[in-house]
Amino acid sequence: MRVQTEDWQRFILGVRNYKGKKTLFWNGERLWDEENGGHLIYNWEERQTWQVIMVLPGVEVIPKCTFDKCSNVQKVIMADTVRRIEYHAFMYCDSLAYVRLSTNLEYIERWAFGFCTSLTSIFIPPSCTDIHDYVFYGCYKLIILSVSQTTQLGEYVIGANTALIRASSFPTDGRGNYTNHEDVNTWIKNRLQGDEFALHRACSSFNPLEEVIYNIISRQGVKAFKKPDSVGVTPSQYLSENPFAEIEEQKILKRYILDMMGEIVS
Template identity: 35%
Template sequence: MRVATVDGLVTLFYDGSKDLFNHDLHSKWFVKWNEHGLNEDEWEEWDLSTDCKNYWRERDKHGSRVIFANTVIRIERFAFICCKRLAFIKWSINLEFIGQCALSDCNLSSVFVPPRCREIRDHAFACNCNLKLLNVPQNTNLVEPHWIIRDTVLYSKYELQRADPELDVWLKNINDDDEFALHRVCASFEPTLDMILHTMKEKGGPKAFKVENNIGITPSQYLKENPYATVTEKEIIEKYVLQMMGELQSDQEVL
């Protein structure tokens, strides 16, 4: 694991070699938190050991972005819990497991789970208050999906119920309707220019980028947030227009 400052943001390059969660130091902080009426505004002044304060500074103030090495296959429970500034993640393409509370109480607004991920445990993304975009592969097992997104925008906006038997299906098929094919393409793992161009032609050209799906997300938002997308909307539209011009010129020559 190494830490670097990039564009003024602290980035953690994580290879899975360090145990990020310390149960003892975590518990000691929460004991003091309860003693101070659940008010954490002045926690630096609490009677805590230097090790405990350093541990919480790392979680509370550092690590705005995390880039996982492709050697990482598991993120164990509580690994990044309470990393309140964590807003961006680039996952390992070989990731298979995300543990309980692994990324709860962070600051994520979008999550694109890699296609090899086989299981996500409860509370994995809970309490990410700004989380509104979650893309989960069809073959991923969601353990208690109600709790996975508890206390997020995604959860509260749609008033999801814990007992709803359709929740697992809903999370994986938000864009299942053929009308939203471009949404699926832009949110897919490593979408290609050719794939997007083909779907645009089928769905009405550049205007299709502005069509909101049934949870209010547009293809533009998916493409912008997707950390694996290597093309921009501008590049796509430029290529589309050039192709259309070429087709028009060909048609004119035939006429």
């Protein structure tokens, strides 16, 4: 979901209903008192009413604990000016199911999305060079973690109880942790390599291209959209979950069918 700058600017800063959701339009104002530990501007009760957070253009850093324990937030959309997400920024956002990160994001600090238990997918832009320890730890439903091979992953970025690890073959110790986080990190970044998973890669990539996807479908057939990878995720799922995708599966299928009909007629 791409949101144009002019869309942001139509709104007054602060909290208001937008498309039927209680939405915070946030311009970087301090919401957490790091020195004394406590909420600023909005109290605990108000924070629990938010359903959507829009991070406005101009914000470069989401500081420590800014949206910690906003348990009813379902969606976060960041302007492309955001470069850093700090410690605990979205931790314990229990209802968070959709995150559109900044395309210029560079760094995610420890525990930033820890225990976001409704999050099923996250797509990291290639600009992000460093994801620190435990960033998605406790995100039990997380099955899609799309990340560039050049991104540095810290220790236990995801935990053993994460859906992605449960669907893998990694052994765990008596405490429920996998035994080698470096092996897991390598697997996360490389598991979709090879021609077998070309369509999975194309659909989960940053800014998927219709022509690339169409060429793969032309070679592999339309059934390739429904072929699961090693953890059971199909290219259709990658494409529908990908917040950076501006193309639709149905459009590609329609083009494929029309081209096939043209060949038959001719």
